[in-house]
Amino acid sequence: MGSAMNPPSMSEAKPALSRRRGRIQLLLIVLGVVGPMLLATGMYKLQFWVPEGRSYHGELIGNGQTRADLGVQADEQRWQILVTAPKDCAVDCQQLVYLARQIQISLGREAGRASHALAAAQPLSADYAARLDREYPQLQRYPLDAGVFARTTGDKAVPQLWIVDPHGNLVLRYEPNVKGKDLLNDLRHLLKLSNIG
Incomplete structure (x- = not known):
């Protein structure tokens, strides 16, 4: 059992x-x-x-292009809000230059990490150049090689705004109708994520 x-x-x-x-x-x-x-x-x-x-508003440039590929020779070690004018700097271009300055000011305590600049293929009018000297004392100005710019951008003849990192790499591109709030949010986000510049 x-x-x-x-x-x-x-x-x-x-x-x-x-x-x-x-x-x-x-x-x-x-x-x-x-x-x-x-x-x-x-x-x-x-x-x-x-x-x-996506969390950004501009066109992401992820192909390794630099500021020099746009036809701009500059040695800026900070983030840069760069306006390019492949023709004369008319109304759209002037609006972007104004916006670039306002964006840098709006960064507040982070404003020292960025600069604003204009690269123009043609000489500025005397009135506008004088106005920039008077009202935009921190604006950096560079010549723009229109031939290099046309090869890189596909011959876009409109002014554009670019965010460039401290190494000179193109990060984001914006058309003339960009909203300032969108651009500011993108730049703040980049500065928050970045240890450089």
Whole structure:
């Protein structure tokens, strides 16, 4: 009667159940580590579930182009809000120059980490040059090589505004109709993330 009892079979069932649980746990751990990598690779290769949203408002320049690729020779070690005028600096250009200065002022205590500049392919009118001397004393001015600019930008003849990092790399580009608040938010975000400049 003692041999008909179930204790031996119960003791044999416990290691089998324990092994099964261990295998399931190991499988879950492997899936937890390898699964996200496989999912991320699939998302990248097959372009599914890729978020459409972005946190910046300008056009991201991620191809390694520098300020020199625009036809501007400058040695600025801070972040720069650069306005380019491939033709004369007319109304749109002047609005961007004004906006660049206002953005730098709006940075508050971070204003020393950035500068504003104008690169023009043609000489400025005497009136506008005098106004810049009087009202924009910190504005840096550079000549713009229109041929280099046209090769880089695809011959865009409109003035544009660029955010340039302290190494001279182009980061973001904006059209003349950019909203100041959007530009300020982008620059603040870059300064927050950056250890340079």
